[in-house]
Amino acid sequence: DQVLGYFEQKCQASKRLAEQAATVIPGGIQHNLAFNYPFPLAMSKAEGAHLQDVDGNRYIDFLQAGGPTLLGSNDAVVQEKVIETLRECGPVTGLLHEYEFKLAELVCRHVPSVEMFRMLASGTESVMGAIRLARAYTGKKWVIKIGGAYHGWSDQLVYGMRIPGTGRREAVGIPRGATSHTQESFPNDLAAIRRRLQINRLRGGTAAIIVEPLGPESGTRPAHKDFNANLRKLCDEFGALLIFDEVVSGFRVGLSGAQGYFNVLPDLTIFGKCLTGGYPMAGGIGGRREVMMLLAGGIGGKQTKRAFVGGTLTANPLSCVAGYYSLIEMEKRNAPFLAGRAGDRLTAGLAQIIERRGLPYVVYNQGSVVHLQTSGVLLLNVRNPIQLLREVNPRKHMMEEMGAAYMAHGLVTLAGSRMYTSAADTDAIIDEA
Ligand code: PLP
Numbered sequence: 001d002q003v004l005g006y007f008e009q010k011c012q013a014s015k016r017l018a019e020q021a022a023t024v025i026p027g028g029i030q031h032n033l034a035f036n037y038p039f040p041l042a043m044s045k046a047e048g049a050h051l052q053d054v055d056g057n058r059y060i061d062f063l064q065a066g067g068p069t070l071l072g073s074n075d076a077v078v079q080e081k082v083i084e085t086l087r088e089c090g091p092v093t094g095l096l097h098e099y100e101f102k103l104a105e106l107v108c109r110h111v112p113s114v115e116m117f118r119m120l121a122s123g124t125e126s127v128m129g130a131i132r133l134a135r136a137y138t139g140k141k142w143v144i145k146i147g148g149a150y151h152g153w154s155d156q157l158v159y160g161m162r163i164p165g166t167g168r169r170e171a172v173g174i175p176r177g178a179t180s181h182t183q184e185s186f187p188n189d190l191a192a193i194r195r196r197l198q199i200n201r202l203r204g205g206t207a208a209i210i211v212e213p214l215g216p217e218s219g220t221r222p223a224h225k226d227f228n229a230n231l232r233k234l235c236d237e238f239g240a241l242l243i244f245d246e247v248v249s250g251f252r253v254g255l256s257g258a259q260g261y262f263n264v265l266p267d268l269t270i271f272g273k274c275l276t277g278g279y280p281m282a283g284g285i286g287g288r289r290e291v292m293m294l295l296a297g298g299i300g301g302k303q304t305k306r307a308f309v310g311g312t313l314t315a316n317p318l319s320c321v322a323g324y325y326s327l328i329e330m331e332k333r334n335a336p337f338l339a340g341r342a343g344d345r346l347t348a349g350l351a352q353i354i355e356r357r358g359l360p361y362v363v364y365n366q367g368s369v370v371h372l373q374t375s376g377v378l379l380l381n382v383r384n385p386i387q388l389l390r391e392v393n394p395r396k397h398m399m400e401e402m403g404a405a406y407m408a409h410g411l412v413t414l415a416g417s418r419m420y421t422s423a424a425d426t427d428a429i430i431d432e433a
Pocket of ligand 1 (some may be wrong): 066125245246282
């Protein structure tokens with residue numbers, strides 16, 4: 001009641017806007033992570049670690065729109081460069097721009113497995129492109145994803161395309177054929193993945209294993225220490241490409257991404273989010289030259305086979321300049337380290353509260369990605385996924401209520417269960433949180 005009272009008393013302008021929005025926007029919100037309970041809060045200002053809603057309430061931002069703003073929101077240096085470029089050449093020309101090259105070069109310099117880089121408009125698109133590329137390069141057809149991971153909303157990989165162990169579909173409107181060459185394996189179960197690779201070898205072969213290197217759902221089910229290295233070995237043995245989905249981990253866990261952290265080199269890497277520091281159209285594929293050149297087709301080379309990707313606004317000057325200066329500033333300020341340190345501090349503080357009050361939660365972090373879960377869910381995640389799925393709905397709802405409670409206390413989180421820290425989170429801000 002206290003929480004709901006907050007929304008009624010302090011958020012009337014948001015409420016009015018949310019009611020209007022719901023008349024023309026399905027569900028009243030558009031961003032898939034937007035806060036929605038008891039009604040969406042509308043933001044009007046963003047700066048550093050803070051957001052302000054249309055009623056003038058201030059929040060510490062641990063949602064970060066799902067993770068792209070590692071420097072904090074609306075960084076002044078990046079903003080200035082974007083405005084400069086906008087004044088000079090507008091939002092798009094469709095022709096080559098200097099910052100396309102500069103950003104690609106910077107990505108190649110930082111990310112160990114990336115020899116060439118192709119920008120795209122989102123993580124979802126980049127996943128689609130990487131899979132197409134893997135099939136084109138290997139001539140094989142199966143793709144194995146590691147269970148529960150969100151790789152965007154394409155037909156072939158959408159989250160919840162099949163609820164593990166139940167055969168039930170959560171995502172609807174996807175024809176069976178679209179997922180007929182996608183397989184899902186549980187995280188950390190190497191024996192099962194090997195069996196799939198062996199069976200696939202007899203019927204068309206495996207083009208790729210795609211994995212979030214921190215573990216599915218940005219580490220909600222963390223990967224065992226050697227899991228990625230073992231996937232690398234399996235891919236080599238069976239002639240499949242290893243694709244790291246670094247949409248969340250890329251530049252966030254370090255400028256060399258999770259591949260630098262785990263010291264495992266994938267064939268292809270998918271980027272999004274931090275790539276443009278929160279500016280629109282964040283997506284890209286990086287990888288080995290030989291594989292990447294299949295994107296070039298007949299253009300400027302001898303290649304004739306082409307794995308086609310495209311996009312009218314892709315790699316526009318504003319996204320590229322935003323990406324370039326975001327990465328430069330992240331490097332200058334050692335942003336992944338600062339954000340990680342804030343994540344450690346937040347985790348330690350939450351752990352103290354959980355222990356002191358005997359709450360049924362577990363908190364852990366991988367640098368600036370902080371997970372807060374009911375302890376039951378975490379154990380079930382690893383031990384008994386079917387039971388987990390039976391339990392998950394009421395718990396999910398509970399986490400939404402938690403999310404609302406945080407909001408009423410001035411913290412924006414990802415559904416009450418995940419928090420992204422940034423380089424703008426000082427010790428004082430974390431302690432206040
Ligand atoms: N892959 C991962 C690991 C993600 O977390 C997301 C988005 O949250 C995506 C892919 C999809 O990226 P986008 O939202 O840019 O399409």
